[in-house]
Amino acid sequence: MWLNSATVITLDRVTKTYPKSRRPALDDVNVNVEKGEFVFFIGPSGSGKSTFIRLLLKEDTATSGQVLVAGKDVATIRPWKVPQLRRSVGCVFQDFRLLPNKTAAENVAFALEVIGKTRSVIRRVVPEVLSLVGLEGKENRYPHELSGGEQQRVAVARAFVNRPLVLLADEPTGNLDPDTSIEIMRLLDRINRTGTTVVMATHDSNIVNQMRRRVVELDRGRIIRDQARGVYG
Amino acid sequence: MRAKFVLTEAATGLWRNVTMTVALILTTAISLALLGAGGLLYTQVNKTKDLLYAQVEITIFLETAVTAEQKDALQQKLESDSEIKSVTYESKQEAYERFKELFADSPDLVENTKPESLPESFRVKLKDPSEANAIDAKYKTEAGVDQVSTQQELVGRLFDAIDAVKNLALVVSLVSGAAAILLIGNTIQVAAYSRRREVSIMKLVGASNWYVRLPFILEAAVAGLIGAILASVGLAIAKVIVIDDALEALGQNSVVPSIGWSEIAVTAPILALVAVVTAGITGWTTLRFYVKV
Numbered sequence: 001m002w003l004n005s006a007t008v009i010t011l012d013r014v015t016k017t018y019p020k021s022r023r024p025a026l027d028d029v030n031v032n033v034e035k036g037e038f039v040f041f042i043g044p045s046g047s048g049k050s051t052f053i054r055l056l057l058k059e060d061t062a063t064s065g066q067v068l069v070a071g072k073d074v075a076t077i078r079p080w081k082v083p084q085l086r087r088s089v090g091c092v093f094q095d096f097r098l099l100p101n102k103t104a105a106e107n108v109a110f111a112l113e114v115i116g117k118t119r120s121v122i123r124r125v126v127p128e129v130l131s132l133v134g135l136e137g138k139e140n141r142y143p144h145e146l147s148g149g150e151q152q153r154v155a156v157a158r159a160f161v162n163r164p165l166v167l168l169a170d171e172p173t174g175n176l177d178p179d180t181s182i183e184i185m186r187l188l189d190r191i192n193r194t195g196t197t198v199v200m201a202t203h204d205s206n207i208v209n210q211m212r213r214r215v216v217e218l219d220r221g222r223i224i225r226d227q228a229r230g231v232y233g
Numbered sequence: 234m235r236a237k238f239v240l241t242e243a244a245t246g247l248w249r250n251v252t253m254t255v256a257l258i259l260t261t262a263i264s265l266a267l268l269g270a271g272g273l274l275y276t277q278v279n280k281t282k283d284l285l286y287a288q289v290e291i292t293i294f295l296e297t298a299v300t301a302e303q304k305d306a307l308q309q310k311l312e313s314d315s316e317i318k319s320v321t322y323e324s325k326q327e328a329y330e331r332f333k334e335l336f337a338d339s340p341d342l343v344e345n346t347k348p349e350s351l352p353e354s355f356r357v358k359l360k361d362p363s364e365a366n367a368i369d370a371k372y373k374t375e376a377g378v379d380q381v382s383t384q385q386e387l388v389g390r391l392f393d394a395i396d397a398v399k400n401l402a403l404v405v406s407l408v409s410g411a412a413a414i415l416l417i418g419n420t421i422q423v424a425a426y427s428r429r430r431e432v433s434i435m436k437l438v439g440a441s442n443w444y445v446r447l448p449f450i451l452e453a454a455v456a457g458l459i460g461a462i463l464a465s466v467g468l469a470i471a472k473v474i475v476i477d478d479a480l481e482a483l484g485q486n487s488v489v490p491s492i493g494w495s496e497i498a499v500t501a502p503i504l505a506l507v508a509v510v511t512a513g514i515t516g517w518t519t520l521r522f523y524v525k526v
Binding site: 111 | 238430431433434435436437438439440441442444445
């Protein structure tokens with residue numbers, strides 16, 4: 001198949017069937033995501049959104065078909081190269097996944113420490129990214145001292161601090177009130193404008209309708225709609 | 234690699250699970266101490282063998298009715314035997330002097346023994362002490378020879394005793410070593426479980442396998458190292474209190490040489506190496522099952 005060099009994510013006839021499950025979680029899915037795009041993956045629970053994200057991170061492997069991230073077939077990545085893949089894909093989740101015993105700054109710094117960045121890089125980059133997500137002055141607060149929206153900002157900062165190729169967001173507004181959700185969406189939009197591809201799984205119809213970006217709708221593992229500037233439907 | 238980060242994580246891990254850590258260190262220490270004791274006994278047996286063999290004498294006792302010609306013929310034969318290093322003749326009077334010395338504690342016995350009742354003998358030293366039985370077979374049928382005493386039985390019994398203690402130490406060491414390995418595995422499982430949040434985030438942001446696993450492995454290795462240090466201290470204390478006292482009781486000219494500090498000094502780093510390598514391998518294997526990429 002023809003592959004544009006600017007294609008960041010390609011799923012080519014991907015099927016994923018979990019053991020002990022009759023119905024495939026993803027069923028013959030074809031989708032391309034271009035560099036710089038902002039794509040919503042929508043659909044009810046169990047429609048295959050999370051499986052899609054797990055495949056991109058090589059937390060699972062497809063039963064059949066090809067998954068390409070930045071032109072590389074994820075299935076052929078050797079185990080010791082998997083960390084490299086994950087460094088090029090930033091992740092944000094519904095439950096924030098922050099370390100409760102570390103401050104906002106330390107949470108972001110942790111992500112840099114564990115990939116071996118030097119202290120001087122960390123000292124320079126962490127305040128930068130925290131101010132980018134609008135957390136100036138709250139660097140030394142612990143997660144429990146921050147609101148849900150602020151915690152999600154820390155998580156976005158952590159995902160973005162390595163300037164990933166793609167930012168994957170799995171229901172990032174699932175635990176937030178509508179106003180806070182809009183703020184997080186503005187932040188993701190701002191990150192998207194820096195050239196970072198954003199892929200967001202959600203079932204928040206408000207947000208999808210307001211943003212008017214590409215919408216890929218999944219239902220029981222199949223793509224039933226792929227629409228530029230779409231609405232929730 | 235940020236060494237400080239990895240070391241801090243390992244230290245935190247050891248402290249978080251401190252009762253398990255203590256159990257792990259003690260089991261490791263006991264296992265290693267017994268392993269070390271077994272090793273020391275092994276070298277001890279070899280040293281004792283060398284020393285004993287150097288002193289081993291075969292005594293060829295002569296019949297009371299032995300004639301001067303028989304004695305001369307026997308001495309000539311012994312002196313020309315290529316297996317034999319030296320031959321000394323011991324007369325009845327010399328045997329009596331030795332007897333008096335040997336039983337100085339029992340004057341009654343000495344008084345009631347006359348030089349005439351003690352046999353004449355040839356005291357023979359061999360080039361290769363392990364050939365004693367062959368010499369025995371060769372000379373016991375010679376004319377004028379009453380019997381040949383090789384001391385083999387006595388020496389053998391001593392070695393059997395030391396060997397038994399050594400084997401016992403090694404068996405107990407293996408069993409407690411297996412327990413230590415299971416404890417290492419368990420400690421790492423607990424550590425990995427209590428740090429599952431950190432681990433999942435580390436994997437998410439693309440930390441390499443080494444970065445994720447090294448703190449756990451270091452945790453096990455450090456516990457093993459502390460165990461090895463305790464074991465070495467234990468061996469040193471055992472040397473001073475048990476071995477040195479016991480050997481002193483046996484007397485200065487004892488055939489059993491003392492365990493020197495140099496041997497303890499050689500054993501300690503070997504134990505440390507065994508501990509660290511075993512802990513590391515166990516840790517790595519455990520993590521392959523519990524911390525998947």
